[in-house]
Amino acid sequence: MKLAGIFLVLALAASAPARGQTPMVIYENDLVLHDVVFQNGERMADLKLHYTTLGLPLRDAAGHVLNAVLLLHGTTGTGKNFLAPTLANNLFGPDQPLDTRKYFVVLPDGIGAGGSSKPSDGLHARFPQYGYIDQVELQYRLLGEAFGVTHLRLVLGTSMGGMQTWLWGERHPGFMDALVAIGAMPIAVSGRNMLWREMVIRAIRDDPDWRGGEYDPAQPPHLWLETAAPLFALMTGNAARLQQAAPTRGDAIALDNRLVAEGRKWDANDMLYTWESSADYNPAPDLEKITAPLLAINFADDLVNPASLGVMEPAMQRLRAGQYVLIPRGQTYGHQTLNYADIWGHYVAAFLAKH
Numbered sequence: 001m002k003l004a005g006i007f008l009v010l011a012l013a014a015s016a017p018a019r020g021q022t023p024m025v026i027y028e029n030d031l032v033l034h035d036v037v038f039q040n041g042e043r044m045a046d047l048k049l050h051y052t053t054l055g056l057p058l059r060d061a062a063g064h065v066l067n068a069v070l071l072l073h074g075t076t077g078t079g080k081n082f083l084a085p086t087l088a089n090n091l092f093g094p095d096q097p098l099d100t101r102k103y104f105v106v107l108p109d110g111i112g113a114g115g116s117s118k119p120s121d122g123l124h125a126r127f128p129q130y131g132y133i134d135q136v137e138l139q140y141r142l143l144g145e146a147f148g149v150t151h152l153r154l155v156l157g158t159s160m161g162g163m164q165t166w167l168w169g170e171r172h173p174g175f176m177d178a179l180v181a182i183g184a185m186p187i188a189v190s191g192r193n194m195l196w197r198e199m200v201i202r203a204i205r206d207d208p209d210w211r212g213g214e215y216d217p218a219q220p221p222h223l224w225l226e227t228a229a230p231l232f233a234l235m236t237g238n239a240a241r242l243q244q245a246a247p248t249r250g251d252a253i254a255l256d257n258r259l260v261a262e263g264r265k266w267d268a269n270d271m272l273y274t275w276e277s278s279a280d281y282n283p284a285p286d287l288e289k290i291t292a293p294l295l296a297i298n299f300a301d302d303l304v305n306p307a308s309l310g311v312m313e314p315a316m317q318r319l320r321a322g323q324y325v326l327i328p329r330g331q332t333y334g335h336q337t338l339n340y341a342d343i344w345g346h347y348v349a350a351f352l353a354k355h
Contacts, residue, residue, distance in 0.1 A: 050115025072161025078114030079107030125213025
């Protein structure tokens with residue numbers, strides 16, 4: 001086990017209820033794939049996929065893993081997002097929805113994120129243009145080549161990961177028992193969702209220090225963040241909580257400055273690629289290909305996936321076994337509600353109990 005994995009065990013053990021529970025087994029590693037061909041025909045000689053796992057695989061007599069769960073993160077995150085207390089403390093403990101005494105949980109970092117291959121590793125703007133379909137197909141390879149997984153108990157994703165969950169159901173029907181897509185809709189990125197994404201993309205491309213993606217890593221572009229960071233907060237938060245965080249004009253300006261400063265952890269090329277990677281996402285034509293039961297969870301105050309578009313109800317009618325939950329306004333956080341499993345985790349538990 002890597003040293004980072006040891007620290008994660010200690011961190012989660014420290015947050016565990018004081019009832020003598022055993023810390024979960026956490027492991028990190030990389031899988032290097034060779035001669036990877038992307039959907040657009042571009043290639044990489046070597047592509048690294050980083051992953052974290054929780055729990056232990058349970059195998060049958062033939063060596064097949066029986067208890068694997070795949071969790072997929074959102075656009076600006078990594079697999080370790082699921083280890084945040086607001087998620088981990090409500091998902092992975094004893095008798096919780098994804099109890100790691102029962103399940104072997106795989107948390108991959110998507111291409112372009114975390115420890116997986118990304119433009120900032122050195123290729124910059126020469127990195128292949130990848131899409132959500134590439135992400136799904138490489139996740140599929142990761143499961144088979146790293147763990148020998150031929151079937152999943154569950155695929156669950158949030159935001160971008162929720163979108164990829166819809167694609168998983170279409171591209172690999174029968175590979176999983178169940179699907180849970182959180183904070184996502186099964187239509188191409190368009191309308192307001194595309195407009196704000198395009199604002200982020202243009203802010204990066206128009207930043208004078210971006211230099212076509214070939215900027216000095218020691219002096220990366222930052223001007224784009226003055227558009228992207230507060231826009232991200234506006235689209236993924238909700239008005240009431242933003243008002244609480246910034247009740248005066250001065251507070252709002254200070255919040256804006258803080259968001260921009262915090263955004264400096266993002267590399268411009270990595271963010272550009274990940275925002276543009278949704279271009280191939282459109283599960284709408286092939287929803288009938290999904291055979292596994294699917295639970296979709298959205299939030300009434302989510303500006304990224306507004307319920308007012310009326311997308312979800314007709315989409316669910318096209319599935320063999322679809323369930324849709326729209327969590328009403330109240331203790332929600334807009335799109336960011338996906339980071340609070342105490343709000344939606346019980347729906348997942350009930351769904352898994354049925355399927």
